[in-house]
Amino acid sequence: MDNTENFDQIWSILKNEYPDPQPELDYTNEFELLIATILSAQCTDAQVNRVTAELFSKYPDAGSLAAADINDLEKEIYSTGFYRAKSKNIKRSSQLIISDFEGKVPDSMEDLTSLPGVARKTANIVLARGFGKVEGIAVDTHVKRVSGKLGLTENTDPKKIEQDLMKLGDQAEWDDLSMTLILHGRRVCDAKKPKCGICVVADLCPSRIE
Structure with a gap:
């Protein structure tokens, strides 16, 4: 065909x-875009937006999410589905952003896809919409x-x-x-x-x- x-x-x-x-996810910076895109897997953008409105008020940056209690994080994102895997990936990715990337979301395909839960789809969205880099x-x-x-x-x-x-x-x-x-x-x-x-x-x- x-x-x-x-x-x-x-x-x-x-x-x-x-x-x-335009993306239908709500975000104000590269980090919020990254987290929202991870959460959007097998979930509607509308539901992700409902969740992140509360999530980002409690955990506004990589440092706060890196230190978040995993059980609390699971409760916050439960309605997006696959909440155990997503919470683990979000917490670990936040920790790596702090430890390996000076607290900033990396702006290369290689570095982004080194983060847990970030494959090419998510990386392409973050690169294009967060950094203006169209690589895929x-x-x-x-x-x-x-x-x-x-x-x-x-x-x-x-x-x-x-x-x-x-x-x-x-x-x-x-x-x-x-x-x-x-x-x-x-x-x-x-x-x-x-x-x-x-x-x-x-x-x-x-x-x-x-």
């Missing part, structure tokens, strides 16, 4: 539909689904999907491409009930439902 020949047209239409794609394409469940349905990739592994998409789009637009596919996945290309009738790229989509 290779549809990459239509990428330029698909991307042009989607850019017009989503002219200023964040592939979450929406990007995976929408790019697959559009025939822009035949892979299912996030790293391979990222490589496929990077070959299609200009590097300067990689972050916008990711955010646009995420928004389109949330608002139109639903996993269970895709709204093909209102999809602006339905005519170019090999997976459209008549």
Whole structure:
């Protein structure tokens, strides 16, 4: 279902539909963005925002989260799912930021992915939105689904999907491409009930439902 020949047209239409794609996570600095993105795994951004509003008031920086009681942290983030793993990763990442990176979120792919719970998806988001460095394409469940349905990739592994998409789009637009596919996945290309009738790229989509 290779549809990459239509990428330029698909991307042009989607850019017009989503002219200023922005993350839907609430954050005020790179550290909050990192923590919120870790919490967003298998959780909606809306729920993460509800949790971080309280979390960041209690633990406003890496130092406070590094020193947080793990049981208290688990209670704070319980509703985001996978709370034991997430709390452990958040606490340990905060400790490493203090001990290894002078209290600042690192700004390289290598250093970011050395932190527990931080894979390329999270690192790409933090680099692009926190530091203005576009080095890759964040592939979450929406990007995976929408790019697959559009025939822009035949892979299912996030790293391979990222490589496929990077070959299609200009590097300067990689972050916008990711955010646009995420928004389109949330608002139109639903996993269970895709709204093909209102999809602006339905005519170019090999997976459209008549």
